[in-house]
Amino acid sequence: MSDIAYAGEFVRLEVQDGVGTIRLDRPPMNPLSVQVQEEIRAAAQTAGATSEVAAVVVYGGEKVFAAGADIKEMQAMSYVEMVERSVPLQSSITAVAQIRKPTVAAVTGYALGGGCELALACDFRVIGESSKLGQPEILLGVIPGAGGTQRLSRLVGPAKAKDIIYSGRFVNAEEALRIGLVDKVVPADEVYAAARAWMLSFVGGPAYALRAAKEAIDRGLESDLDTGLEIERMLFASLFATKDREIGMTSFVQQGPGKANFEGA
Structure with a gap:
């Protein structure tokens, strides 16, 4: 429904x-x-x-x-x-x-x-x-x-x-x-x-990482390579403030890739 x-x-x-x-x-x-x-x-x-x-x-x-x-x-x-x-x-x-x-x-x-x-x-x-x-x-x-x-x-x-x-x-x-x-x-x-x-397929995924990936690609396409790389670097680093990054990496270490249950946070 x-x-x-x-x-x-x-x-x-x-x-x-x-x-x-x-x-x-x-x-x-x-x-x-x-x-x-x-x-x-x-x-x-x-x-x-x-x-x-x-x-x-x-x-x-x-x-x-x-x-x-x-x-x-x-x-x-x-x-x-x-x-x-x-x-x-x-x-x-x-x-x-x-x-x-x-x-x-x-x-x-x-x-x-x-x-x-x-x-x-x-x-x-x-x-x-x-x-x-x-x-x-x-x-x-x-x-x-x-x-x-x-x-x-x-x-x-x-x-x-x-x-x-x-x-x-x-x-x-x-x-x-x-x-x-x-x-x-x-x-x-x-x-x-x-x-x-x-x-x-994206439901239940790492919402902030997906958002960052989209922003890095879209904003990077409007920029020169050096600026695009800086956009990517800042967005990459910012994801270390998210719970999903912790969940994803812990799951990888303990269970291998592709088994994380993300919270979108």
Whole structure:
């Protein structure tokens, strides 16, 4: 039985057995309107702050992940209005990237435009065999504005990101897996279960060590090597203040690797 930790009109956070699911539910295509963006932010912040949540799945349902921004809403915006809106638009997706726990996007159907950017904000992506991802903003005369130019290029490299963004084309599951855009491809009806099973593997893990690993990787990628190494060093040393470090090392010495029962403290 799931508990509802956050409930917006179109986005909710369900918690079951330590895994939080941020569920988009704005049929038929889950367009990311201003309201949906703000509800994603609220759900992400709640997931990050809820101690009962050890890992997070972002899911759009059985048919579609999210087919992009609400273009009708965006079409009516002036330059000045978009100057103001672009900051919270981008930060609403970044709120998912800033969840200090393992995250995975469970993608069925389409993840396009803002939907692709939402998937890119997660640590991992599990998609269905018939799923398609893309950044087709160029076909509207604009560019990705919620992280696509930055996160996609960091994930697949600048040349492949330029190919996808310049053309606006859709990327199928086989190519997405081959270029590292996604991590697992499964039958469409197994997407959520596979994503959830992956996140369940982190429940009961050393929460502060997982948080530190994510922060070291993410912050290090934005830095030069020397700065990244210093970030790693400080985070590594800080874990010696945690109970889980003591539990993990004592268990290793007494019982061998992989048998520690962590407390998340």
